[in-house]
Amino acid sequence: MRFTYAEAMTDPSYHLPLARAAEAAGYASVSVADSLVYPEESEAGYPYTADGDRAFLEDKSFVETFVLIAAMGAVTSTIRFTPFVLKLPVRPPVLVAKQAGSIAFLTGGRLSLGVGLSPWPEDFAAMGVPWARRGRRMDEAIEVVRGLTGGGYFEYHGEFYDLPPVKMSPVPAEPIPILVGGHSEGALRRAARLGDGWMHGGGDAAELDALLARLAALRAEYGTAGRPFEIHAISADAYTADGVRRLADKGVTDLVVGFRNPYVKGPDTEPLSRKIEHLERFAESVIAKTGP
Template identity: 80%
Template sequence: MLRPMRFTYAEAMTDPSYHLPLARAAEAAGYSSISVADSLVYPEESDSRYPYTPDGSREFLEDKDFIETFTLIAAMGAVTSTIRFTPFVLKLAVRPPVLVAKQASSIACLTGGRLALGVGLSPWREDFQVMGVPWEGRGRRMNESIEVVRGLTRGGYFEYHGEFFDFPPVKMSPTPAEPVPILVGGHSRPALRRAARLGDGWMHGGGDAEELDVLLAGLAAARAEEGTADRPFEIHVISLDAYTVDGVKRLEDKGVTDVIVGFRMPYIKGPDTEPLAKKVEKLERFAESVVSKVNP
């Protein structure tokens, strides 16, 4: 029997004091999870392009507030009891994976397993530079990082001998009772293959319906090639279809397991001026008109 569609509430780059009440409101309204954005620094000068805006601009990020991802999840986890947290996505390739494994294990234990670790490559060269990590070889580093995080969060002794990371048998305590799902983000062919081979799911960064169909076909092909097509697998997408009951049914028919919904345009310059009460009203209205109809 197929499980019901899950709904993730997305809100980021807003007043930091809004996050905890929004998490409580989303949980009360029936959302399955809440996404948590990740950003480290904003460079004064950059030639980097953002892959998910039409013109590649990234100016909308300047002076936006980002609470560190695991810190924010811990805070929201302390005031909720059922909602899951999905970093969207943690820039794993620029972080020490052993530290990420410790952070993820700790969060999962403190929240009763309410973490699905969304990970991806940062599109910003500056993130690599400021973290002292080479830009070259980032894809291979990412692959090893996923393997390290997975191995250390499973419990027991784990050793690793790779191109970028090499350590003898070590273990962490505590580790969660159930493995932390690792969801891989990205639209490139290497990203899809990475999700198929190493991930428990894939996270979509947005785009039109035709592009999504192409990506889903590519993901299915990659899973077939990697021999993982029969393995349980989460597919999280951003789509206009997610905002109607009929549209959600279409996404279900395509194999989508989770839809990510937000109720304001994030790619705008300047501060978010929408009041907290308005945000709560919007997420509740959607839950009443769509979530409750899809999952009665």
């Protein structure tokens, strides 16, 4: 089992020392939250809170995802970075391919690209991208990013993107894993058909079991069950050695852990020293007993 340290919506100056501390403690990865703008008004709800309330996001700091990964990569040497998740279809996929490929090259392949749909129509509007058919746009964007970061000439002719044979340089020595986030049927199908893995957004054990069962069925349907596939999960079971073993038995490969509730309104007042204590204590009590 591998462990990803999650800390977001905190003092931006904390990210680099936390990445160094997580690397030293034995975490495999650091997750990076993605947010573009906060709309003053929106009829959309947040999909991972019980009541859909999004107010906890207001005035929270989000350093641009690729900028933050590059900065953390420069002060570490082994830990990976996993956007959780990059709002892919609101961005030009050619630019995402250039950014992701450059970071993967400069960090020695320490990027796993978690991607998903934004729940906010306002993100699409702000970026000048239609909200309609966003799922199909997402599918094509994944294909473009994978093709352009693979090396050599790549061309693509889809509904939304059309590229003559082009190539980028540099590209990473190994393919960038593309992990698809989301709990909807469309997201699960996308992960099973196009992804190198799936990212779970949280929920109770019964819901996770149902999602894993559906994902397995879809991978069998698409004929992708035999290829390597990562499953990144958020679970209360992640905080005990026995719980970690139960999740491993279910096929989970990576556990995303954090040590505060991020869904609260107002600023994060926990000091950096306390955050490091939390991540080190977990590493000693759980990672050391269950990690690779």
